Amino acid sequence: MxxxxxxxxxxxxxxxxxxxxxxxxxxxxxNISIATSDSWNDKQTGQRxxxxxxxxxxxxxxxxxxxxxxxxxxxxxxxxxxxxxRKWQGQDGQDRxxxxxxxxxxxxMQMLGSRNDDGGNRPPAARQSPPRENRPxxxxxxxxxxxxxxxxxYDSFDDDIPF
Amino acid sequence: MxxxxxxxxxxxxxxxxxxxxxxxxxxxxxNISIATSDSWNDKQTGQRxxxxxxxxxxxxxxxxxxxxxxxxxxxxxxxxxxxxxRKWQGQDGQDRxxxxxxxxxxxxMQMLGSRNDDGGNRPPAARQSPPRENRPxxxxxxxxxxxxxxxxxYDSFDDDIPF
Amino acid sequence: MxxxxxxxxxxxxxxxxxxxxxxxxxxxxxNISIATSDSWNDKQTGQRxxxxxxxxxxxxxxxxxxxxxxxxxxxxxxxxxxxxxRKWQGQDGQDRxxxxxxxxxxxxMQMLGSRNDDGGNRPPAARQSPPRENRPxxxxxxxxxxxxxxxxxYDSFDDDIPF
Amino acid sequence: MxxxxxxxxxxxxxxxxxxxxxxxxxxxxxNISIATSDSWNDKQTGQRxxxxxxxxxxxxxxxxxxxxxxxxxxxxxxxxxxxxxRKWQGQDGQDRxxxxxxxxxxxxMQMLGSRNDDGGNRPPAARQSPPRENRPxxxxxxxxxxxxxxxxxYDSFDDDIPF
DNA sequence: TTTT
DNA sequence: TTTT
Numbered sequence: 075m076x077x078x079x080x081x082x083x084x085x086x087x088x089x090x091x092x093x094x095x096x097x098x099x100x101x102x103x104x105n106i107s108i109a110t111s112d113s114w115n116d117k118q119t120g121q122r123x124x125x126x127x128x129x130x131x132x133x134x135x136x137x138x139x140x141x142x143x144x145x146x147x148x149x150x151x152x153x154x155x156x157x158x159x160r161k162w163q164g165q166d167g168q169d170r171x172x173x174x175x176x177x178x179x180x181x182x183m184q185m186l187g188s189r190n191d192d193g194g195n196r197p198p199a200a201r202q203s204p205p206r207e208n209r210p211x212x213x214x215x216x217x218x219x220x221x222x223x224x225x226x227x228y229d230s231f232d233d234d235i236p237f
Numbered sequence: 238m239x240x241x242x243x244x245x246x247x248x249x250x251x252x253x254x255x256x257x258x259x260x261x262x263x264x265x266x267x268n269i270s271i272a273t274s275d276s277w278n279d280k281q282t283g284q285r286x287x288x289x290x291x292x293x294x295x296x297x298x299x300x301x302x303x304x305x306x307x308x309x310x311x312x313x314x315x316x317x318x319x320x321x322x323r324k325w326q327g328q329d330g331q332d333r334x335x336x337x338x339x340x341x342x343x344x345x346m347q348m349l350g351s352r353n354d355d356g357g358n359r360p361p362a363a364r365q366s367p368p369r370e371n372r373p374x375x376x377x378x379x380x381x382x383x384x385x386x387x388x389x390x391y392d393s394f395d396d397d398i399p400f
Numbered sequence: 401m402x403x404x405x406x407x408x409x410x411x412x413x414x415x416x417x418x419x420x421x422x423x424x425x426x427x428x429x430x431n432i433s434i435a436t437s438d439s440w441n442d443k444q445t446g447q448r449x450x451x452x453x454x455x456x457x458x459x460x461x462x463x464x465x466x467x468x469x470x471x472x473x474x475x476x477x478x479x480x481x482x483x484x485x486r487k488w489q490g491q492d493g494q495d496r497x498x499x500x501x502x503x504x505x506x507x508x509m510q511m512l513g514s515r516n517d518d519g520g521n522r523p524p525a526a527r528q529s530p531p532r533e534n535r536p537x538x539x540x541x542x543x544x545x546x547x548x549x550x551x552x553x554y555d556s557f558d559d560d561i562p563f
Numbered sequence: 564m565x566x567x568x569x570x571x572x573x574x575x576x577x578x579x580x581x582x583x584x585x586x587x588x589x590x591x592x593x594n595i596s597i598a599t600s601d602s603w604n605d606k607q608t609g610q611r612x613x614x615x616x617x618x619x620x621x622x623x624x625x626x627x628x629x630x631x632x633x634x635x636x637x638x639x640x641x642x643x644x645x646x647x648x649r650k651w652q653g654q655d656g657q658d659r660x661x662x663x664x665x666x667x668x669x670x671x672m673q674m675l676g677s678r679n680d681d682g683g684n685r686p687p688a689a690r691q692s693p694p695r696e697n698r699p700x701x702x703x704x705x706x707x708x709x710x711x712x713x714x715x716x717y718d719s720f721d722d723d724i725p726f
Numbered sequence: 727t728t729t730t
Numbered sequence: 731t732t733t734t
Contacts, residue, residue: 077730078249078273079478079510080290082320083572085242085641085673110241127243127321150675152405152574152641157245157320158290159336166329168384173322173336180506184405184574186639187676221331242641242673246409248478248510252727272728291727311728313512315411315478315568343669347411347568349476350513404575404599406616408646411568415731435732436567453569453647454731474732483571483646484616485662492655494710499648499662547657566734 080156082175084129085186086110088149094142095225102138105225106131106145108153108175131155132226134178141183152184153177162223172223243319245338247292248349249273251312257305258388265301268388269294269308271316271338294318295389297341304340307348315347316340325386335386406482408501410455411512412436414475420468421551428464431551432457432471434479434501457481458552460504467509478510479503488549498549569645571664573618574675575599577638583631584714591627594714595620595634597642597664620644621715623667630666633674641673642666651712661712 089107096102108131113124131153133141145151155177164170177183252270259265271294276287294316296304308314318340327333340346415433422428434457439450457479459467471477481503490496503509578596585591597620602613620642622630634640644666653659666672 076273076275076508076510078275078728079246079315079480079508080249080273080275080292081246083242083244083246085574085675087241110239110243112239112241112243127319129243129320152242154405154407156290157292157336157338164331166331168327168329168331170333172334173320175320182402182405184402186574239671239673242643242671244643248411248512250728250730252729270727274729276730287730289728313729317568317570345565345568347565349411402599402601404601405572405641406575406599406601406618407572409568409570409572413567413732413734433731436565436569437733438565438567438569439734450734452732453645455569455646476733478568482616483618483662483664490657492657494653494655494657496659497661499646501646567732 082129082153082155082157084108084110084131084151084153084175086129086151088145088147088151089128090147092142092145094138101135102133102142103225104133104138104142106133106141108151130172130174132174132176133181133183134176137177137181137183141177144185150186152182152186154182156181160223160226164221170221170223174226245292245316245318245320247271247273247294247314247316247338249292249314251308251310251314252291253310255305255308257301264298265296265305266389267296267301267305269296269304271314293335293337295337295339296344296346297339300340300344300346304346313349315345315349317345319344323386323389327384333384333386337389408455408479408481408483410434410436410457410477410479410501412455412477414471414473414477415454416473418468418471420464427461428459428468429552430459430464430468432459432467434477456498456500458500458502459507459509460502463503463507463509467503470511476512478508478512480508482507486549486552490547496547496549500552571618571642571644571646573597573599573620573640573642573664575618575640577634577636577640578617579636581631581634583627590624591622591631592714593622593627593631595622595630597640619661619663621663621665622670622672623665626666626670626672630672639675641671641675643671645670649712649715651715653710659710659712663715 086108089109092104092106094102094104108129109126110129111124111126113122115121116123153175155175157173158176159171159173162170162172249271252272255267255269257265257267271292272289273292274287274289276285278284279286316338318338320336321339322334322336325333325335412434415435418430418432420428420430434455435452436455437450437452439448441447442449479501481501483499484502485497485499488496488498575597578598581593581595583591583593597618598615599618600613600615602611604610605612642664644664646662647665648660648662651659651661
């Protein structure tokens with residue numbers, strides 16, 4: 075049940091290969107970044123402008139497995155989820171907030187394009203899953219290396235909990 | 238034009254009266270927070286659980302004026318916009334990121350409920366607009382005083398720019 | 401699973417009390433009509449124009465029970481579902497098509513407004529459910545009596561079938 | 564302005580080449596059909612089931628031109644519009660109703676896939692537009708040739724009118 | 727900070 | 731048939 079609606083719909087391209095890890099209870103969690111872009115003509119200069127927005131997307135459960143196996147850097151994807159902001163501690167002890175798009179039960183994921191538009195006939199990733207301890211900074215953040223948020227601690231993840 | 242889709246749909250309650258300010262070019266910008274909540278039965282304890290998510294929403298242009306005039310603390314509202322993350326500098330010189338839901342051309346706002354469900358026959362705010370120089374820290378930040386993001390510097394706001 | 405996205409989001413007012421019936425397997429099906437309206441200034445005449453669109457909405461399962469109990473004529477409601485067109489035979493033997501918004505698993509329903517905005521403190525409908533054998537012609541058909549579509553034959557409705 | 568929300572989001576494949584015609588005032592109108600499909604495992608038989616839903620989509624204005632030039636049979640597309648049901652007279656003088664997804668100002672269209680996934684390097688259609696008098700029955704309807712709805716008479720189409 |  |  076819900077009082078209210080909290081819905082995000084994205085169509086964009088995946089910024090890097092998905093990162094999948096597994097919770098103690100066996101549930102999969104997959105992280106990706108999705109880029110969406112707008113372009114428009116600047117009224118002043120008359121030049122074509124473009125802006126790219128990066129979205130952190132976190133899949134849970136069955137969709138986490140599918141996303142981890144089939145999405146690749148460059149994949150075009152439709153995603154439907156909900157906004158969630160979590161708090162984490164920076165190395166300086168200060169609170170930081172990161173907003174993510176959560177895709178679980180009630181969400182949706184659709185690969186777009188009739189084939190792998192970015193990688194030809196490369197097979198999907200083998201379905202095995204060594205939990206990566208050191209998650210690299212996301213592609214969007216690599217310019218000047220701001221401190222990345224840690225992977226969320228979803229150890230208490232449970233089918234009861236709707237996230 | 239856009240390559241990609243970046244869409245957010247929220248139905249929730251406004252956490253406080255709207256904050257409206259005016260850009261040098263006369264365009265209005267209105268900030269509100271919207272709460273959406275989920276509830277579910279915890280499988281372990283069997284107890285009813287609830288989680289509230291808060292969303293920063295920024296209106297531009299005509300919708301900023303309407304939101305500023307008609308929305309009030311407690312109002313139920315439908316909002317359609319897009320995600321945007323902006324960077325700002327904390328007092329410690331570190332980069333911070335804040336994600337907001339931008340509602341402008343291409344977005345939508347609908348007040349819900351047939352009457353003012355929160356304030357009876359209280360009239361809408363008088364339509365005048367002293368630009369508030371010192372924007373108070375947003376309510377969400379007051380519990381334990383994390384550093385709030387500054388109001389965005391949208392001085393260059395222009396109809397050309399799609400935000 | 402799905403290849404493709406088929407999503408409808410409506411916020412509007414219910415045109416009449418819900419009609420609930422029960423399938424042989426005990427599942428509920430509830431029909432309502434929802435009105436959405438647009439208004440605009442006609443450029444020619446300068447007059448205010450308005451257009452109302454009516455949507456047939458069919459709820460299944462748990463949401464059918466909730467809709468049948470709590471929605472009333474005039475209720476404001478948020479609905480999320482998918483489009484489905486079904487064929488039926490007119491009395492003249494000709495094929496007719498009716499498009500409906502199906503709300504089931506994967507859909508959502510939210511009553512809007514903080515109280516019963518239409519009926520004060522009228523209690524929700526008693527939760528009992530005599531299957532109505534003779535479903536009256538829908539209200540929309542009464543003006544000049546076009547032939548209404550029959551209630552869909554969902555006897556084969558089953559949790560397996562995603563509608 | 565609008566009281567209410569009337570929104571449709573589709574991701575699917577185009578059933579045939581677009582049909583573009585021009586109104587007396589020079590505005591373009593383009594018709595396509597979009598297929599979306601669901602699949603699921605039948606609980607009884609255990610077999611994989613699939614159902615395809617066809618949607619009539621009508622573009623107006625600038626998007627009508629873009630759709631007419633770039634979409635082709637088989638194209639995968641994202642469409643955002645609103646539901647509209649129009650009445651027309653069958654040859655037997657009876658009223659018929661057809662529900663369409665209208666995409667105009669306030670709507671959106673996105674071609675999906677990085678290239679023409681269906682036609683290789685075929686160039687976009689030449690931008691000329693002989694109004695086709697005899698619109699063929701839509702692909703979805705060709706099985707047993709039901710009477711198709713006529714193209715809507717949108718001669719009064721005007722920028723004032725939000726359809 | 728909202729709301730039920 | 732709703733609602734503002």
